[in-house]
Amino acid sequence: MKLLIVEPLEAEIMQWLESRHEVRFAPELALDPRALRQALYNVRAMIAPPSAPVDAQTLHSAPLLRAIGRVSAGLENIDLDACARAGVEVVRSLTATAQAEAEFMIGALLSMLRRVPVVGTDGLLVGRELGSATVGLIGMPPAARSMSALLAAFGSKVVGYDPSLHASDGVWERWKVQPLPLRELLERCDAVCVQLSYFSRYHGLLGERFLPHCKPNQVIVCTAHSGLFDDAALARELAGGRIAAAWFDSLEPGALDPGRPLAGISTLQVTPCVASTTRESRLRSAWAVARRIDELIAAAPATPREFRPTEPGVPTDLADGPASP
Missing domain, CATH: 3.40.50.720 (NAD(P)-binding Rossmann-like Domain)
Known part of the structure; x- marks a missing residue:
């Protein structure tokens, strides 16, 4: 399977991704770390909400994983150092919100x-x-x-x-x-x-x-x-x-x-973290993340990766683009 989507997305974005890749939509995995790790074994990219933790243990369970998308603001519960060592790109838009x-x-x-x-x-x-x-x-x-x-x-x-x-x-x-x-x-x-x-x-x-x-x-x-x-x-x-x-x-x-x-x-x-979350900002962010995930799936070979020592990477800053592809 190419893409696991744990965070709900707009219907038009889901349809666009499903037309291009094999997709599993499983929002229930956000609250079940063990099931999430099991589901990641043959996944090449994932879009996950802040409630789904991504740590070194999770990455070791995902040998094919090349990218993690974050539509919601912030990088809560993502171990950036572990992602950098594993060669997994953390994809988000810094401008959408x-x-x-x-x-x-x-x-x-x-x-x-x-x-x-x-x-x-x-x-x-x-x-x-x-x-x-x-x-x-x-x-x-x-x-x-x-x-x-x-x-x-x-x-x-x-x-x-x-x-x-x-x-x-x-x-x-x-x-x-x-x-x-x-x-x-x-x-x-x-x-x-x-x-x-x-x-x-x-x-x-x-x-x-x-x-x-x-x-x-x-x-x-x-x-x-x-x-x-x-x-x-x-x-x-x-x-x-x-x-x-x-x-x-x-x-x-x-x-x-x-x-x-x-x-x-x-x-x-x-207020409970509402500044960056609007219908419009989520749509901009989701399209930016979806487009980049699509590029990475197309470019990355479906082979197991190796963890490597490296300096922590910087999350991708996706430039503003059109509201749809």
Whole structure:
């Protein structure tokens, strides 16, 4: 069998793949790791949801496997090092969800700026307009480009920080974002969008060193890994009012449990990873993954592979393409 599909896909994409390859659709395997391993023995490619773990044991059970597709955002439960050693390509689109994430962040900013009032010059509690705000982008993934365009339409001033991009990098000018050091960005911005890719070296980056310097009444929306923040420092600034409100699209498990720093803070809102998941973004992502999987099945020989030592690979960044082949 060439292709195992564990994650439900749009009917038109399923029909396209079935017209080109031998396909098994088995969503029930997502919750049964043992059955999944057994099913992978003669499979050359798989499209799997975040709930289906792919580790070294799974890969050893799949000697013909050449590619793993991920339509949903993130790479949860995929051992990238093991995939690299096994020569298995992890296929996903890094651009398909950009517009969805940008729209989510715009909506969150509008809600917080209007819903959490500040004291006006006349002493009254009032909301604020996004068009009059300076907005900081921490991290410059594809969604940052969409954010810059949307914010420009509102009339907002846009600044940014990304530790992986030098201030002279051409991306700043192309995306119309002014680069700033992190502390200066926090000091100047009325609103901040955090979308920085998470690595262990960035754990707690937004903590005691930087958060006390946030502009008073700042609002923050975060679609990145919440480990970028130090819980205690964030809780202190939210409780003290320097940060007027924060909206996280996910939090690490247990972060809101009784006794934890963020427990019971009314100006913190959390949503369950909905920023990147829309009907349109899933369709874009699914087509991109399906096209690449099709290419890999056609190109790869149906012979057992050998595990090899190598550096961890980088998941394929699939360029935007048409909505259908």
